[in-house]
Amino acid sequence: MMKWSTFLLLLTALFISNSSNAQSYQKTDHGIKAKIKSTAIEIQYYNPSSVRILKSPDGRPFTKESLSVIKKPQKTVFSVKQQGDVVNLRTATLNVALNLKTGDIIYSTVKGELLLKEKQDGVQLAPFNDAGTNTLTVQQLFILDRDEPIYGLGQQQEGKMSQRNVTLNMVQGNLDDYIPFFQSVKGYGVFWDNYSPTVFTDNPEGTSFKSEVGDCVDYYFMYGGNADGVIAHMRELTGQAPMFPxxxxxxxxxxxxxxxxxxxxxxxxxxxxxxxxxxxxxxxxxxxxxxxxxxxxxxxxxxxxxxxxxxxxxxxxxxxxxxxxxxxxxxxxxxxxxxxxxxxxxxxxxxxxxxxxxxxxxxxxxxxxxxxxxxxxxxxxxxxxxxxxxxxxxxxxxxxxxxxxxxxxxxxxxxxxxxxxxxxxxxxxxxxxxxxxxxxxxxxxxxxxxxxxxxxxxxxxxxxxxxxxxxxxxxxxxxxxxxxxxxxxxxxxxxxxxxxxxxxxxxxxxxxxxxxxxxxxxxxxxxxxxxxxxxxxxxxxxxxxxxxxxxxxxxxxxxxxxxxxxxxxxxxxxxxxxxxxxxxxxxxxxxxxxxxxxxxxxxxxxxxxxxxxxxxxxxxSPVTNAMYVKPGAGEKETIQVEDFSTIRSKETYLPAGADWYDFWTAERFSGGNKVSRQTPLDILPLYVKAGSVIPLGPSVQYAEEKKWDNLEIRIYPGANGKFVLYEDENDNYNYERGVYSTITFTWDDTKKTLAISDRNGSFPGMLNERKFNVVIVGMNKGVGENLTGQADKVISYTGKKVAVKF
The missing domain is CATH 3.20.20.80 (Glycosidases)
Structure with a gap:
């Protein structure tokens, strides 16, 4: 990532090269407007970490009401400082630098770490006749780091995780759900707010969205610091996800x-x-x-x-x-x-x-x-x-x-x-x-x-x-x-x-x-x-x-x-x-x-x-290849037959930064390594992160058959952990009015203590008394899908805080 000193050198270079052609801008309630090379550019803040960028031919009026974005620009505290051709907008979390000569924008953190930059002269606004309506074909190019993974863009069936070095013809289909949004491992996201047939391209020349029809280039840049933060900003813009029954x-x-x-x-x-x-x-x-x-x-x-x-x-x-x-x-x-x-x-x-x-x-x-x-x-x-x-x-x-x-x-x-x-x-x-x-x-x-x-x-x-x-x-x-x-x-x-x-x-x-x-x-x-x-x-x-x-x-x-x-x-x-x-x-x-x-x-x-x-x-870690069939005798074609004589295995990478438990055996592994797991037909490799607190419910024939009055609470030692047990009426929207309860389980790994918080909230039908059957995995393995009934401690809980040492 580019550091603050490097970022200042970049801005200085832009200042020196363009100082003889300084342009002007206009500050607005939500950002700035500028006219550059016959292009009107507007930067609008939606919050200190999310900005909307609009680019259109100067003098061409239009009205754009988003179908996806339901949030409106918010009054945001930001500073504006111009150095030659570069105007720098700064909030508490994000820097946005607009080159007033070229129209290109650079995004960085307040610490000076480069996040994303537009490619110089990377905007295209070409006339297009859309069924008799004079409009535009619009494109914006960006420059990513060479080895920067990006994710998202909807659902494709190509088996790729990182979406680098791809070209996607984004038109909704049976198997492909296209969403013109990607996020980076750097902790930022870009949403291209356009609904027409769009081509997303990532190659050595750059990363771009090009849409067949648009009144303007219209995209949102958001910085969340990590993937959860980016998604939080995306949902803030486009709507929150309600509870399912x-x-x-x-x-x-x-x-x-x-x-x-x-x-x-x-x-x-x-x-x-x-x-x-x-x-x-x-x-x-x-x-x-x-x-x-x-x-x-x-x-x-x-x-x-x-x-x-x-x-x-x-x-x-x-x-x-x-x-x-x-x-x-x-x-x-x-x-x-x-x-x-x-x-x-x-x-x-x-x-x-x-x-x-x-x-x-x-x-x-x-x-x-x-x-x-x-x-x-x-x-x-x-x-x-x-x-x-x-x-x-x-x-x-x-x-x-x-x-x-x-x-x-x-x-x-x-x-x-x-x-x-x-x-x-x-x-x-x-x-x-x-x-x-x-x-x-x-x-x-x-x-x-x-x-x-x-x-x-x-x-x-x-x-x-x-x-x-x-x-x-x-x-x-x-x-x-x-x-x-x-x-x-x-x-x-x-x-x-x-x-x-x-x-x-x-x-x-x-x-x-x-x-x-x-x-x-x-x-x-x-x-x-x-x-x-x-x-x-x-x-x-x-x-x-x-x-x-x-x-x-x-x-x-x-x-x-x-x-x-x-x-x-x-x-x-x-x-x-x-x-x-x-x-x-x-x-x-x-x-x-x-x-x-x-x-x-x-x-x-x-x-x-x-x-x-x-x-x-x-x-x-799903098993994704056949393990227990082999060719059998057939007159005209090969017929597969079962062969369970040898138990096969699958290798799984366990990420660094945590220890891991095999869900089925409670065997503990260090992260940052690959482990091989035998996978008979009824075993999917499943691992639990150390520090996890996992509640397990009763055997039932349908989801609401039994109350959760006797849950097994599994603790996986090796790190501190927390879990919030959520309960409500299981259907209806009363939870939006606060009709639900939460109970927080906190595991202190050093003290080997489980603290169960006061119950927060209430709802009709709530359990006032219940038992938690606590299993410390490794002390009493209690593993697999079967409820053991062999708790290390049974805690009677009435909604008041309880702390238990193991």
Whole structure:
């Protein structure tokens, strides 16, 4: 990093070289304005660490209202000092230096450490005709350090952790969710506030965003000191993440698709009969009937004769149900007719192409399905006015499929479609933000007793404010796809959107001709489910074959037992997970955490793409290659067979700066080293950071079955530690009014003392008396997913401070 003395030399050089061409600037309430080389430049402070940069042709008026940023510029204390051509703006945390001759900007800390600089003459504002509107194509180039890792940019399926040396054509798709935001290991972030097709490029020439349409260059620079700090600033700008209900963190079962209400209800019955925990079931598409009735938001399929009974049957078994809704409508639906009347339907090829449900597609019978205009508030009202009829049935949430939306065989003219906010080209990438936001805002307005829960296939900056969990699209079932999910989810989370998941097992089974009979697929499914147990939503889903646990055998068989083990582990971890979700809402944290978030100084940890932290204590190292299949005899093709005769292993890097415990054995390791762990089918390498305090809940069939009145509290010695146990009513928005409680556990490693704080806050149904069964890992190992009942000490707790020495 550049030090203060070096930074002053740079400014002096700029002063000497440009002193004969000094320019002027104008101070404003929130920053400064300047006109440089026919370009109007404005720097606006949103807080002492976040600035907005606007660049446009001088004399070209425009109005720019952000779809993502909801915060307004704030009155910020800053100083301004000019030296020749360089004007330096300084707050308590950030220096911004504008060259009044070239228009380039340099960002540094108040200690003089260089963070980022624009490339000289790196701005481009080129005229562009956007469907008859005279606008601009806009670009800004930056210069990064040669070996500086950056992260974010949304979700891609390339398996890369650091996003250096890439070119991304940023147009929302089924598998790729593009968010024009990156953050650096240096502790800063850049959000490019543009929604049109954008190319992000990083190469030896520089790092740039180039958008097809824009009234101006418009980006935000934020300095947070570390990844959590950057995300906190991003959410301050674009919205905070609300709490999800506790039940959403349980296990979810789905498939493409349950073809009747009896089939769906029977799945829940089977889980209850088997004693395997389940909290959610999902109904996929075509409950509405034919493709001409696409997304009618009504049960017109005769196999769903009594939807109210279906929902009630699910609820009676203490499970929840969400249902597939889309962002397009068939020509025979009521919504299509209402939307068409106000000109809120777009004209481009989308899914499904044919009115016939037979495969392959019959294009001579076009479906007539059209995507709606979610940028139009009246269209969003129409959408909800029909959806609320399903909400009245008691459906618990929404699966918003194709929220990018599906755009098949795109043509340039498709982007000329007019939306409420201009051409589709101008606002293309914000489609998921607008459609998800429309549903969330409407539901929240009519019901505060049920938290909004939306499962969606696409996202854009700011979507975290709408109670949505994004899944990674229709990925193909393969080991490479599983491996790519890890970096995809981590980079997505690093944009500030904390809730993400993937189809456990992959959506398409095209590689596996024998489907569930293929032992390699069964192994892949188990490993994917093990990974899924440590994502913000644990959801089994896919096409081509059912995925319910009983499809993989019965209790006592390897695959079944491994699946059941990790579902149960997920439920034992619910107190830890729910508290981590509160940390997201209250403290701008993240649930899936790339290693850079907690170990930025460990260079060996910065580009690892197959392990991550789940919460701030658990290091997860998924198995991402086949270990227990081998070629068998086959007449025409090789058939894989199971081979468990040799136990395989996986190597995991444990970051420096901490000691680590093997979750399963309690063996302790020093950080900064690689360790090899045997990985039989039911073992995912899982490590706990020394100093961690982890609460484990009871064995249950659904999330709210039992009170947390007898939690096991595991202490992992070796460092001081703290954990805040969060509890509330598990649903509704009363927590926003302070209706919740927290209990802080503090471990003093030197004194070997656990202090449990006074309970802070209260809520209806709160436990006034409870027991904490404290296990000091290593003293009494008490490890693995089984609750041992062998506590080192049992603490009776009534809400008053307790300190216990071990």
């Amino acid at each position: 506790l039940w959403t963190y349980g296990f979810w079962q789905s498939k493409e698709r349950y073809k009747s209400q009896d089939e769906l209800v029977d799945v829940v019955k089977q889980y209850r009969k088997l004693g395997v925990p389940l909290d959610g079931i999902i109904q996929d598409w075509q409950y509405w009937g034919s493709n001409y009735l696409w997304n009618a938001m009504d049960f017109l399929n005769p196999e769903f004769p009594n939807p109210q009974k279906m929902v009630s049957d699910v609820h009676d078994m203490n499970a929840h149900m969400i249902i597939s809704i889309w962002n397009s409508f068939g020509p025979h639906t009521k919504q299509y007719k209402d939307l068409d009347k106000i000109g809120a339907l777009m004209d481009f090829k989308t899914w499904p192409e044919s009115g016939s449900e037979k495969w392959p597609v019959r294009r001579d019978y076009p479906s007539g399905v059209r995507v709606y205009d979610p940028y139009n508030p009246a269209a969003r009202d129409i959408y909800w006015n029909y959806l609320k009829l399903m909400f009245a049935l008691g459906i618990d949430g929404w699966w918003m499929d194709s929220s990018e939306p599906d755009h098949l065989d795109p043509k340039p003219s498709d982007f000329d479609n007019k939306t409420y906010l201009g051409s589709f080209r101008k606002v293309r990438n914000a489609f998921p933000l607008m459609t998800v936001g429309g549903v969330s805002t409407h539901q929240r307005a009519v019901d505060s007793g049920k938290r909004v829960f939306i499962l969606t296939r696409s996202a854009f900056a700011g979507q975290q404010r709408y109670g949505a969990n994004t899944w990674s699209g229709d990925v193909t079932s393969s080991w490479n796809a599983l491996r790519s999910q890890i970096s995809a989810g981590l980079n997505f989370s690093l944009t500030g959107i904390p809730h993400w998941n993937a189809d456990i097992g992959g959506f398409f089974l095209s590689k596996f001709k024998r489907k569930l009979e293929d032992p390699e697929y069964r192994e892949l499914y188990v490993r994917w489910l093990e990974f899924g147990a440590f994502t913000p939503m644990m959801r089994s889903h896919g096409a081509d074959a059912p995925r319910e646990i009983y499809q993989f055998g019965q209790k006592g068989t390897k695959y079944y037992d491994a699946i059941e083990k990790y579902i149960n582990l997920r439920y034992h971890l619910l107190p830890y997970i729910y508290s981590a979700s509160w940390d997201v809402t209250a403290n701008q944290s993240s649930m899936m955490r790339a290693l850079v978030m907690d170990f930025p100084k460990d260079k060996n940890a910065l580009d690892i793409n197959d392990e991550f932290m789940f919460g701030k204590s658990l290091l997860v």
